[in-house]
Amino acid sequence: MLRSRELRPGRVVSLHYFGRALIAFRGADGRAAVRDAHCPHYGAHLGVGGRVVDGTVECPFHGWRFGADGRCVHAPFAVRTPKVALGGFPVREHSGLVFVYAGPAEPSAEPTWEVPDIPETTSREFAAPVDDTCRARIHIQEMRENIVDESHFHHIHGQSEPPVQDWKVDGPFAEVRGRIRRRVLGWDIDNTFDAFMYGPGVMVVRTHGPALSVTAVALSTPVDDRTSELRMLYYLRKPARAPFLTPALKLVFRAEALGEVREEVRIWDHKIHQPRPVLLPHEKGIRELRRWYAQFYPAE
Numbered sequence: 001m002l003r004s005r006e007l008r009p010g011r012v013v014s015l016h017y018f019g020r021a022l023i024a025f026r027g028a029d030g031r032a033a034v035r036d037a038h039c040p041h042y043g044a045h046l047g048v049g050g051r052v053v054d055g056t057v058e059c060p061f062h063g064w065r066f067g068a069d070g071r072c073v074h075a076p077f078a079v080r081t082p083k084v085a086l087g088g089f090p091v092r093e094h095s096g097l098v099f100v101y102a103g104p105a106e107p108s109a110e111p112t113w114e115v116p117d118i119p120e121t122t123s124r125e126f127a128a129p130v131d132d133t134c135r136a137r138i139h140i141q142e143m144r145e146n147i148v149d150e151s152h153f154h155h156i157h158g159q160s161e162p163p164v165q166d167w168k169v170d171g172p173f174a175e176v177r178g179r180i181r182r183r184v185l186g187w188d189i190d191n192t193f194d195a196f197m198y199g200p201g202v203m204v205v206r207t208h209g210p211a212l213s214v215t216a217v218a219l220s221t222p223v224d225d226r227t228s229e230l231r232m233l234y235y236l237r238k239p240a241r242a243p244f245l246t247p248a249l250k251l252v253f254r255a256e257a258l259g260e261v262r263e264e265v266r267i268w269d270h271k272i273h274q275p276r277p278v279l280l281p282h283e284k285g286i287r288e289l290r291r292w293y294a295q296f297y298p299a300e
Contacts, residue, residue, distance in 0.1 A: 001221055002098040007032055012057055014047030018102055019224040023047040027068030028055025032098045035070050035088035095121040113172045115198045120215040120235045127246045129233040132258055136268040140201060140220040140228045141293055146264065147195050147203065148176055148285025156260055167288045172199050174292050180207060200296040212249065213237040
């Protein structure tokens with residue numbers, strides 16, 4: 001959702017996800033908070049003119065203040081502080097990222113599982129990430145299905161044939177392993193890839209090869225009922241013997257990878273959901289992922 005560096009102390013950041021106007025700010029202890037944006041007093045948007053005062057967010061209209069837990073802590077001229085609160089989400093922050101938990105139960109319910117640390121995000125062996133964000137008229141589930149869509153690796157990404165993938169499931173976590181074989185700027189690339197999925201919205205893809213190793217952090221978040229956001233952070237491993245080549249590697253990576261992502265986004269923006277797709281015998285990944293993904297929807 002957010003990179004930690006984007007949420008500086010004393011700043012209120014306006015967001016819009018899950019069909020809701022939201023704000024993010026840091027409380028008095030420096031911890032990140034994500035709350036509903038509209039003041040319950042008279043409806044002002046706290047992210048438009050609101051400010052952080054002593055670790056609380058202050059409404060720009062009447063000066064009401066709300067703590068990181070959402071509760072009102074101050075209302076000018078009130079005999080008693082009103083017992084009202086801003087809704088919001090449980091927040092976790094690590095690996096340079098701010099995550100929110102939007103479970104199928106009560107919005108404020110604490111998560112029953114956690115996204116693990118992503119070591120590449122803080123390792124000096126990896127360059128600062130290539131940061132790319134796009135939105136498409138598609139459900140986040142279909143963004144995730146992209147990694148297990150065996151056939152598109154040939155048509156979109158230039159692989160000679162669909163990869164054979166090994167699929168494993170462990171509750172809210174899943175893993176798929178395979179290989180990427182393709183030609184880039186006259187070089188033959190033969191890399192392994194391991195995709196680790198943490199719930200419906202976080203995926204870490206690690207590709208390893210003799211020429212290039214990349215860890216991609218894929219963050220997919222619903223914006224509203226029709227639109228989803230995909231934020232990709234690509235961490236390239238610096239060449240051990242020639243770290244000065246890293247900027248050139250990032251330029252090549254941008255030219256090759258981001259163009260293909262834009263091609264996929266254009267397709268996503270105009271496709272429809274096929275609840276019963278006509279799958280070929282080798283296309284097992286989509287069926288497997290849909291079975292696993294179903295656990296994240298409410299029972300009803």
